[in-house]
Amino acid sequence: MTTPVKLAIVYYSSTGTITEIARELHDAALKTGAEVRLVKAAELAPQSAIDSNPAWAANHAATAGVPHATPEDVEWADAVIFGTPTRFGNVSSQLKQFIDTLGGLWAQGKLADKVYSGFASSATAHAGQESTLLALYNSIHHFGGITVTPGFTDPSKFVDGNPYGTSHVDGQGSNPIDDITRTAARIQAERVVRLAARVKAA
Numbered sequence: 001m002t003t004p005v006k007l008a009i010v011y012y013s014s015t016g017t018i019t020e021i022a023r024e025l026h027d028a029a030l031k032t033g034a035e036v037r038l039v040k041a042a043e044l045a046p047q048s049a050i051d052s053n054p055a056w057a058a059n060h061a062a063t064a065g066v067p068h069a070t071p072e073d074v075e076w077a078d079a080v081i082f083g084t085p086t087r088f089g090n091v092s093s094q095l096k097q098f099i100d101t102l103g104g105l106w107a108q109g110k111l112a113d114k115v116y117s118g119f120a121s122s123a124t125a126h127a128g129q130e131s132t133l134l135a136l137y138n139s140i141h142h143f144g145g146i147t148v149t150p151g152f153t154d155p156s157k158f159v160d161g162n163p164y165g166t167s168h169v170d171g172q173g174s175n176p177i178d179d180i181t182r183t184a185a186r187i188q189a190e191r192v193v194r195l196a197a198r199v200k201a202a
Contacts, residue, residue: 005034005196006076007189010069011083012041012094016059017121017170018083020177021185025081025119025166028189037077039069041098055173069098071105079115079148079196081188082136086120089128090135099139112144115196117188119166129167137164148195150188160184 007029013019019040026038040063043050050056074080084095091099105111118136120129133149140147151163159180160167166184169175 003200005032005193005200006037006078007034007193007196008037008039008069008073008077008080009083010039010041010073010080010095010098011119012085012092012098013059013063013083014045014085014092015053015055015170015173016062017168017177018085018119019059019063021119021121021166021168021181022083024177024182024185025083025189028186029193032190032193034193037073038066039073040066041092041094042068044094044097071102074102074114075105075110077114078200079117079192080145081117081119081192083119084132084136086122086128086132089131091132095136102143106143109144113199114143114145115148115192115199116140116143116145117148117150117165117192119185119188121168121170123170123172125169127169129162129169130164133164133167146195146199148192150184150191153191154187156180156183156187 011022084092168181
């Protein structure tokens with residue numbers, strides 16, 4: 001790449017699973033030569049709710065230094081990867097609230113023709129990961145964006161089994177991020193950057 005792809009990874013994480021996947025995507029994209037911003041959606045839950053769950057409180061404290069996402073991050077980017085835990089088969093309210101702030105950019109046509117992708121997690125298997133990603137991609141269609149999913153474009157995708165985006169079952173914290181999920185994140189990041197470079201060059 002003569003001009004590096006600018007990638008924004010915009011995520012929300014409560015107990016840390018999405019945070020860790022976001023960092024895997026970040027590191028993999030950097031290795032491709034992309035310029036990467038890792039930013040988080042602002043927390044909407046009250047501190048009392050956060051404090052009631054030790055894993056949530058720990059992740060909240062550990063990511064205090066991660067910048068909050070702004071519409072400018074999306075405007076700056078050639079490609080955006082959104083990350084969210086599944087909430088009843090849908091996007092978390094925190095990430096959705098951020099997406100809803102993009103209306104001004106949308107009205108100006110500044111969300112169109114960018115590459116977008118997504119990743120998700122859930123506590124249990126078959127708990128809405130794919131429907132969450134499909135719900136997320138509805139917004140991308142309204143943006144006029146270019147949805148780039150990993151698909152089954154690499155043999156390892158038949159191991160993790162999700163062509164819609166990287167996903168992980170955390171088992172209420174009992175299943176840490178493993179090599180399968182890390183590989184899925186790497187493949188997704190590389191594909192997003194590669195195709196964003198082609199769009200940018202065109």
